[in-house]
Amino acid sequence: MTAEVTNGIKVSVETAYEPNRSNPVHQHYYFAYRITIENFSGTTVQLLRRHWFIFDSIGTKSEVEGEGVVGFQPILSPGESHQYISGCNLTSELGKMYGTYQMIDKTTKEKFDVKIPEFILIAPFKLN
Numbered sequence: 001m002t003a004e005v006t007n008g009i010k011v012s013v014e015t016a017y018e019p020n021r022s023n024p025v026h027q028h029y030y031f032a033y034r035i036t037i038e039n040f041s042g043t044t045v046q047l048l049r050r051h052w053f054i055f056d057s058i059g060t061k062s063e064v065e066g067e068g069v070v071g072f073q074p075i076l077s078p079g080e081s082h083q084y085i086s087g088c089n090l091t092s093e094l095g096k097m098y099g100t101y102q103m104i105d106k107t108t109k110e111k112f113d114v115k116i117p118e119f120i121l122i123a124p125f126k127l128n
Contacts, residue, residue, distance in 0.1 A: 001013065001014045002117045002118070002119045003117060004115050004116075004117035005040070006112075006113070006114040006115045007041060007103075007112055007114065008039065008040045008041025008042070009037065009038070009039055009040070009041060009045065009076075009101075009103065009114045010036075010037070010038040010040055011035065011036070011037055011101070011114060011115065011116050011117060012035070012036040012038070013033055013034070013035055013036075013116070013117060013119045014033065014034045015031055015032070015033045015034075015119055015120070015121055016031065016032045016033075016034075017029070017030075017031055017121070017122070017123045017124055018030040018031065018032050018087070019123075021087075022123075024093070024123075027091045027092065028089060028091070029089070029090045029091070029092065029093050029095075029121075029123055030087055030088070030089055030090075031087060031088050031089075031090065031095075031121040032085060032086070032087045033085070033086060033087065033088065033097070033119070033121075034083065034084070034085045035069070035083065035084055035085075035086070035116075036081055036082075036083045037074070037076065037081060037082045037083070037101070037114075038076075038080075038081040039076035039077065039078055039079065039080050039081065040078075040079075041078060042078055043078065043105050043106065043107050043108075044075060044076065044077045044078065044105075044106040044107065045075070045076055045103045045104065045105055045106060046073055046074065046075045046076070046103065046104050046106055047068060047069060047072075047073055047074050047076075047082070047101050047102075047103055048067065048068070048073060048101075048102045048103065048104055048111070049065065049066065049067055049068070049101070049102040050064070050065065050066060050067075050068070050069055050099065050100075050101055050102075050116075051063070051064070051065045051099050051100050051101075051102070052064040052065075052097055052098075052099040052116070053097065053098055053099055054088060054090075054095065054096075054097050055095055055096050055097070056090040056091055056092040056094065056095035057092040057093070057094040057095060058091060058092045060090075060091050060092075069082075069084050069086070069101075070084050070085075070086055072084070075106065088121065090121060093122065093123035093125070093126045094120075094121070094122050094123070094126055095120075095121045095122075096118055096119065096120050096121060097116075097118070097119055097121065098115075098116055098117065098118035098119070099116040100113040100114060100115055100116060101113070101114045101116060102114075
């Protein structure tokens, strides 16, 4: 697991290779990731947007931007957390992702970015 704290918001990431959803013969590798967002700040915040940077080991790069996460724009009071699972398709057995969440402080209405730490996506057979 990898984690990072920005402005009192902790983002943790766990990853898993999904062999049943992958097809290496056709250069299709599917990875799931579980994100946990924890509010250690003293104010209520809401996640508005996400911005991902995705890379694989053969040079493919992509960006994904949009509202919320898996259809939600969670509101987190101090001490609360939100967890979701999503996934990523790569054309190689090795890659990485990182990004930001745009949040808003519900009291001050100030928007700020929270860093999503870089994490590695690797098929277990690549480790041998």
